[in-house]
Amino acid sequence: MSGVLSSSIGRKVAMAASAFFLMFFLLQHFVINLTSIFSADAFNELSHFMGTNPAVQFALQPVLIFGVVFHFVMGFVLELRNKQASVKYVKNNGAANSTWVSRNMIYSGLAILAFIVLHFIDFWFPEINHKYIANLPEDPSRYYGELVHKFHSPVRTGAYVAAFAFLALHLLHGFKSAFQSSGMSAKRAAKLETVSKIYAIGIPVGFIIIALFHHFNQH
């Protein structure tokens, strides 16, 4: 494994693997959040399951954290190595042959990273505090209220919306890129074009709608 990871293609495939994992997680996260629009109970139930099931907590969660950390660390490593491999032009016309999003993954990624930090402070630290540090009593119906409460602040909601806009940019290139990296032929990847757009735009927009929905539906 370490041998493979020290090769450029190995890193690429690992990057794609972590990205696939993140995209899968994102989808699942999205489905759960979506329920919050339709039914507070369903949302509470799912959140409670995710928050207390030992398999999720002690197997999936560490993997997820590892996945995120691996992804952005590898992203930085690649970016640094690529910077080292290249020499700047006096005049370069990147727009002639590639999309802006594909050339600026590191910036969209950085924006997402900033958001993830915020997200941790916002949702995850209080969660961990609630469950494992302060050892507060179980309340399977608290999740919905907390969620709605978080979207009270326009600033936070704004940041949330902006972050997902960046995520959309990131995925507009990332989704296809992950398939190409893992060896899918361009012909097949071309068929993914629509799926890619749906995913890359649909999911972040969905998240944004959820955020706005709760922001404007404060009880």
Add this chain to the structure above:
Amino acid sequence: MALDSKVPQGPIADKWTNYKNHIDLVNPANKRNIDVIVVGTGLAGGSAAATLAELGYNVKAFAYQDSPRRAHSIAAQGGINAAKNYQGDGDSTYRLFYDTVKGGDYRAREANVYRLAEVSANIIDQCVAQGVPFARDYGGLLDNRSFGGVLVSRTFYAKGQTGQQLLLGAYSAMNRQIGRGKIQMYNRHEMMDVVLVDGKARGIITRNLVTGEVERHSAHAVVIASGGYGNVFFLSTNAMGSNVSASWKIHKKGAYFANPCYTQIHPTCIPVSGDHQSKLTLMSESLRNDGRIWVPAKLEDAQAIREGKKKPTDLSEDERDYYLERRYPAFGNLVPRDVASRAAKERCDAGFGVNATGEAVYLDFADAIKRYGREQALIHGDHNPSAEKIDKLGKEVVKAKYGNLFQMYDKIVDENPYETPMMIYPAVHYTMGGTWVDYNLMTTIPGCYCIGEANFSDHGANRLGASALMQGLADGYFVLPYTIGDYLSDDIRTGKIPTDLPEFEEAEKSVKEQINFFVNNNGTKSVDHFHKRLGKIMWNKVGMARNAQGLTEAMAEIKALREEFWKDVKVPGSADTYNEELAKAGRVADFLELGELFAKDALVREESCGGHFREESAETEGPQKGEAKRDDVNFAFVSAWEYTGEPADAILHKEQLEFNDIELKTRSYK
């Protein structure tokens, strides 16, 4: 010295086999102690270097480009011949042999050509094993196309990039040996001189084109595979760096130069567009399978077209003169290259040329588009297709066949050849002449070999399409590796050749003197200035049609130009860095000598044969009136020139050609 071609005894079909059975071999352990220098890594040099290394020799290979993959063999488009008879159309070793000798207007050495035809089939096997992606049919077997001047389909091809794929094959074989350390590759190195020790070729002097360093390299034998010298005309289809220098340096040290005047002027090239022109681009011969060549039938139409008042598509059928079909009904547009080129020149000289310079004729695909369109419509079950549909389907077929050539034309000329006929004109393309070699491919310097386009080759006075690639690879893969062993078997006890011998010192000194001369000359005119003037003299007086007066004048003019060059050439920059002007200066200096010998050779050959047309030697009556007239009684020989100082004083040695297996006939394409 009398010329000995060393052709083995016996019937022609057995000569090569018998020869191989009786030569001396070098045992594998001894090969490790023997070094071979190969100058040039095109098809000939690349294949030779790889094969010699496989055999166990230590090979040092040299090229002026930055990688072996860039040798000009890469530019060959059409294909490579081989007597495989995969199409079952009656091809055989003998037929390929016969076609090549006849196509060369009976000026090649029979035994060599037979051997070439014999090993041609092995080339295809070898290349396929290497992974060369030749075109295939739907059954998965190799496909063939046909080329000018022959009656069978024996040309293997890889799209319009056959030379590229074959060269990449040879390059890959080299890579394997470079990886194993058996070939040391010297890129961006130019050979400046050959070093003789006790009369044998034992090394070369090179200049590192990046650092300017002058280096000595020793070996037990030296192989020259430096390609053709068409650039003596300045404008040709050769690469910008193609040169005669390697061949010329060995010529000056004792290798005879054979038939310098045999030049192939290819009929289908993109015409010159202006004074800035730096090179000419070939449009493959395969286009003549489908394109029809014509000029306006009336002078006033030609003039109107030149002035832009009329378009070619304005002229009706009977206002056009399909002059090849008119003059040569049997072969039509598919006459051999020399005949097609002269016919184009004849029309343009008579005032029928079509572009602004008056030096172009049309190559028209409109009929082919119609023919293919109808055919396709039928295949699609449409028995009554509209004109638009025919046009569309036809263009698709033409595109599939020649798409890359049409694109190339469009990019250069900025006209769409699907809509308006292409303009073409003959251009210098290939040199049949070159260093004289015997059956072993050895020059008149012991231990110095010459292969590929650089030698005087197997093509006589005219080369048939798709046979240069065949010859280069035959020489490199299958001939030289045997013949050189016979020579090297005497060298197993010689040991390394030291590079501090006085002969190396001497050669290095004179190379450095020349370099220093150039950078310190402070003349007033650039190297290109002289090269272009040389090219003009060559093209006007030693080009497609030659006569005694023009040739005599050319000799004097080239000599004068050479003297002016040495007085007034300006080479900026210094000797110890990358300096392309300096590299060019050395090459042009040699062209200025070769040019004169070239004209002299043409002057001496008072007959017309193949690419060499002497106006004094044309048929004056009968159906062949105006056609080239060969003189077998007086000129069935190879002219091999010995250097004595001034090119004009070179001494002629004749190798009489004997034809035992082929009857000498007039070439008729009427």
Add this chain to the structure above:
Amino acid sequence: MDMNLKLKIWRQNGANDQGKMVDYSLSDVSPDMSFLEMLDVLNEQIINEGGEPIAFDHDCREGICGMCSLYINGEAHGPDRGITTCQLHMRKFKDGDTIYIEPFRAKAFPVIKDLVVDRTAFDRIQHQGGFISVNTSGNTQDANSLPISKHAADEAMDAATCIGCGACVATCKNSSAMLFVGAKVSQYALLPQGQVEAADRVRNMVAQMDAEGFGNCTNTGACEVECPKGISLDNIARMNREFFKANI
């Protein structure tokens, strides 16, 4: 209509020199000239003025040898598509235009002089496996004893048309050589002759590619757009698969 142009050209006197952009102006440029012929004319002018001509690589001048290599107005081989620098013609520019001319840049392609760069890293990658190990014996099996589907042969041919120019590296923001290496790996991967050594080939060639200091592909696709021979990104994907196979 002849044109007058302003040229900004990278001049660098040897590998260790700093290098800088230098301004030139050139008049009476014919639209029928090729880009390199325009540079020829400029060089003639520089020589006549007593300067040192601009060094640039070129040889065949018909788009096949892969020697020419300029970065023109921010694009490898200039603004036209499907061609090399030597096939670019001045009619693509307008009177009064300013044209930037730089060398192909990448750490793995050090500048030799002015616009000439060293691309031998490509050769070294090929030494590590860009071949099928077959000796020249004269009795190799008959070429038609191994039928190969037309489809595979055509696809191998498409990959094999790479001219090794390095535009893919030059244009890539990461200076990745994956299109070039992918094309070679693909050519052999598509042919039955290439199977025996497939695993070693891809492993060794990728290792050498990394050792040469080329960057990492992030699938921007710029290489495919700028490649004069239209080498497809598929070749990179195929190389990734081959690499995967070789390492499992």
